[in-house]
Amino acid sequence: MRTKLRRVFLALLAIIVVQLSCNPNLADDRSTIRQPAVAGAFYPAPPDELRQMVDEFIAQATVPQLQGDLVALVAPHAGYIYSGKVAAHSYALLKGRKYERVVVIAPSHYEAFDFSSVYSGDAYATPLGTVPVDKEFAAKLVRQSQLIQLSTRGHAPAQQQGEHALEVELPFLQRTLGDFKLVPIVMGAQNYEIERALGVALAKMVAGTNTLIVASSDLSHYHTYDEASKMDHKTLQAIERWDYLSLSENLERRIWEACGGGPIVATMIAAERLGAKQARILKYANSGDSTGDHSRVVGYGAVAFIKSENRVAAEEHPFSLDQKEKDTLVALARKSVETAVTQTKMYEPPAPESSALQQERGAFVTLKEKGQLRGCIGLITPQKALYLTVRDAAAYAALEDPRFPAVNASELPALEYEVSVLTPFHHVYDVKEVRLGRDGLLMIQGRNQGILLPQVPVEQGWDRKTFLDEACLKAGLPEKAWQEESTDIFAFSAIVFQERKRPEPVTLDGPVLPKSKDQPGPPGPGSQRP
Numbered sequence: 001m002r003t004k005l006r007r008v009f010l011a012l013l014a015i016i017v018v019q020l021s022c023n024p025n026l027a028d029d030r031s032t033i034r035q036p037a038v039a040g041a042f043y044p045a046p047p048d049e050l051r052q053m054v055d056e057f058i059a060q061a062t063v064p065q066l067q068g069d070l071v072a073l074v075a076p077h078a079g080y081i082y083s084g085k086v087a088a089h090s091y092a093l094l095k096g097r098k099y100e101r102v103v104v105i106a107p108s109h110y111e112a113f114d115f116s117s118v119y120s121g122d123a124y125a126t127p128l129g130t131v132p133v134d135k136e137f138a139a140k141l142v143r144q145s146q147l148i149q150l151s152t153r154g155h156a157p158a159q160q161q162g163e164h165a166l167e168v169e170l171p172f173l174q175r176t177l178g179d180f181k182l183v184p185i186v187m188g189a190q191n192y193e194i195e196r197a198l199g200v201a202l203a204k205m206v207a208g209t210n211t212l213i214v215a216s217s218d219l220s221h222y223h224t225y226d227e228a229s230k231m232d233h234k235t236l237q238a239i240e241r242w243d244y245l246s247l248s249e250n251l252e253r254r255i256w257e258a259c260g261g262g263p264i265v266a267t268m269i270a271a272e273r274l275g276a277k278q279a280r281i282l283k284y285a286n287s288g289d290s291t292g293d294h295s296r297v298v299g300y301g302a303v304a305f306i307k308s309e310n311r312v313a314a315e316e317h318p319f320s321l322d323q324k325e326k327d328t329l330v331a332l333a334r335k336s337v338e339t340a341v342t343q344t345k346m347y348e349p350p351a352p353e354s355s356a357l358q359q360e361r362g363a364f365v366t367l368k369e370k371g372q373l374r375g376c377i378g379l380i381t382p383q384k385a386l387y388l389t390v391r392d393a394a395a396y397a398a399l400e401d402p403r404f405p406a407v408n409a410s411e412l413p414a415l416e417y418e419v420s421v422l423t424p425f426h427h428v429y430d431v432k433e434v435r436l437g438r439d440g441l442l443m444i445q446g447r448n449q450g451i452l453l454p455q456v457p458v459e460q461g462w463d464r465k466t467f468l469d470e471a472c473l474k475a476g477l478p479e480k481a482w483q484e485e486s487t488d489i490f491a492f493s494a495i496v497f498q499e500r501k502r503p504e505p506v507t508l509d510g511p512v513l514p515k516s517k518d519q520p521g522p523p524g525p526g527s528q529r530p
Contacts, residue, residue, distance in 0.1 A: 032121030034155055034184075037162020039127050042079045043171060047127045053080060054175045057088035058095070064282065066093070068306040071276040072213035072267045074239075075172070076300035077106065077165040077260070082287045083218065087172060089283035089302040090214075094176040099212040101134050102173055103183040103202060105263035106165035106216040111158035113151075113188030116198045116266075118142055120150040124184055126167065128174045134181035137205065141183070144201035147194050154186030165216045165260065173214075190262030192248045193446055196488065199269025206274060215267040217260020219299030225288040231256060232284065232299035234360065234382075239303055240279050243424035244268040245442075245490055246362075246381040255383050257299075264303075271305040272427060280304045319361070319495075321421065325354050326497040332387060333365050333394035333417050334499070340395040341407050347391060357387040362422035364453060364494075365393040367407070369414050375401040380422065380442065380451060390419055420453050420494040428489040431482065434464055441471040442490040443482060450475030454494050 039045040044053060057080070075090040076083035108117075118138045123130045142148045154163055166184050173180065187194065202213065219232040235256045238247040244265045251261035258264060268279075282302040288294040321329075332349055339347035352358065363386060364378025375397035379389050394417070398407040407415070425442060428434060434441065440454040452474055457467040469479035472487075481487050 031123065032152075033123045033125050033130060034119065034121055035125050036127060036167060037157060038164040038167055042164050042168050043084075044080075045127055050127050050171055051175065053084065054088075054171050057084045058092045058172070058176065060085065061088040061092035062283075063092045063095070064280070066280070066304065066306050068278065068308040069275075070097070070212070070304060071274050071307055072215065072271045072305040074215045074217060074260075074264055074267070074301060074303035075169060076218045076302070077168045077216045078218055078287070078298060078300065080168070082290050082298065083300040085290075086283050086285050086300040086302050087169075090304065091172040091176050093282075093304060094173075094212075097177070098210070099177060099180055100210040101137060101181045101183060101212070102177070103185065103206070103211060103213045104166050104169050104173075104216060105185045105187065105198070105213070105260075105266055106154075106163070106169070107190065107260045107263060108154040108186050108188045109163060109165060109259070110161045111154055111163075111188065113153050114194070115146075115151075115188060116148045116194060117151040117154040117186045117188060118148060119155045119184040119186075120152055121155070124167070124170060124182055126170045126174065128171055131170060131174065131180070131182045134183050137181070137183055141201055141205050144204060145197040147197040148201055154188055155184065169214055169216050185263075187262045187266070190265075191252055192245070192265070192444070195248060195262050195265040196269055198266040200273065202266070202270040203273035206270065213267050213270055215260060215263040217258050217264050217301075219286075219301055220257040221259065221298050222296045225286065225294035225297050228286050228288075228297045228299045229284075232286070232301065235261075236281050236284060236301055236303070238382075238424075239264065239268070239301075240281055241424045242268070242272070242277070242279055242426065244272075245425045245427075245444075249381045250383060253383070255381075268305065275307040276305040278306045278308045280306060319356070319359070319421075319423070321356055321495055321497075325356055326419070326495075327500065328352060328354070328357065329387065329390050329419050329421075330417050330497065330499045333390050333419060334415075336391040336394040337367070337398040337407065337415065337417075338412055340399055341412060342409055346395060349387060349391060352387055358385045360384060361386040361389060363389045363393055364420045364422070365390060365397045366418040366420070366453075367394075367397050368416040368418070369411060371416075374407065374411075374415065375404050376453075377401055378420070378422075380425075386421065417499045418496065419498075420455070420496045423493045425490040425492045428491045431464065431468060431489065434467070434489075434491060436462070436464060436467065438493055439491040440494055441467065442492065443471045443475040443477065444488045444490070445475065445477055445481055445484070445486050448475045448477055450477075453496070454492075455496055 044050045073090040075087040123132045142150050220228045248265045250256045284301050286297040286299040288297040336347045360382035362380045366376040367374040377396040378393045437458045442451045452471045468482045472481040
């Protein structure tokens, strides 16, 4: 009896297996396919209408000649009527190219989580068809870092809202590339630690493969047309200068805006390690260009990251200061300190006529008394006009440097002033490239960071190895941490100048200013100098 029942059971099981293998609809039920969430809203739902719109956008886009291999792209993710034409400038570069795999990195608009979420399902669907997920690649990627996880978070609808930032990129990829495997990634948080983890992991996984990386991001949100254009060009300039450190810092502080800033930074980190050294701005526009409403707009940019032999500098004319501008900044630093110490308020200088002093630049102010350090603080990223950065740094160096008591009025006549105006940061992969007297160093590991100015090793008589060790100590790290893979070394140079002679007293006193919420952080422990 038992034998007979077993035979019946096995026969039924065989029939079920055959039916599943022959019925594609039943087979699909066992797969996890992320269905379109914004078709009919962000882009047309009818396939023919969607194909026509995307094809027209791409046909109208300008396709520049690229001198080098294309590694990655940035494209916006708003509704196609607003940002589709800008996105097409990135995707038009893909015509005639083939990629086995595309990694799309997008931000999460509706759900927060502290990792990069690689979709754990089988495919993403659009009205144009289904794009399979490269599950083997995804599984290997998440093993690279605890900050990268297989998950549906950021992909599945949250709070009854479907994430659009990744989905809207796919029809452009489907129309330009045809068949490809997808690695869909949504970043649930955006800070340098998470961005670095993803960028480094992708560089390891993508090296030697036929893979394209796409960062999905809009730029500023809901400013006037002119305000948006001004802010967005600062963001794009940082990308073009390959200064992803300043980009990450200023986006996290909300000084600049890009909802997919984390994906852009992660993409730049990966692209740099894959040999890309040039960022090409392909197109900029904002929603006001398509709607005519300039009162409240969203910015969009298209960017390509390209391999090249040498880094292409974005500045046609390197930043410089003439002697009059240097004297103005030193006098401003002195006036700022005197006002802060004697009147306990922030000095408000008149806006200078010099365009160089109105450029946003990082800067430090160093105070000495009888040749000995008395305070040094600065802003490492370009957050404010240079003259305001120097004003703030001088006051904070006098009153906020935790290594020293606050400067008192009796010390003011004896103070000596030095100003260091910083260039953009670039990542150092070979410490032999660090040149004493030319380069300053910024060490970063996790949330620890410390900076030493270019003049410090010369003044202290250090060799390169000691300079690297001291920069680590300044960041609160072990002195040999610069040798660890988890440590980033950034170099920069500076225009350094001192007070030539005691300036004539400045008589203009401005109103009291509240303490800036973007005040620079105090220097870290370990070294004698900033």
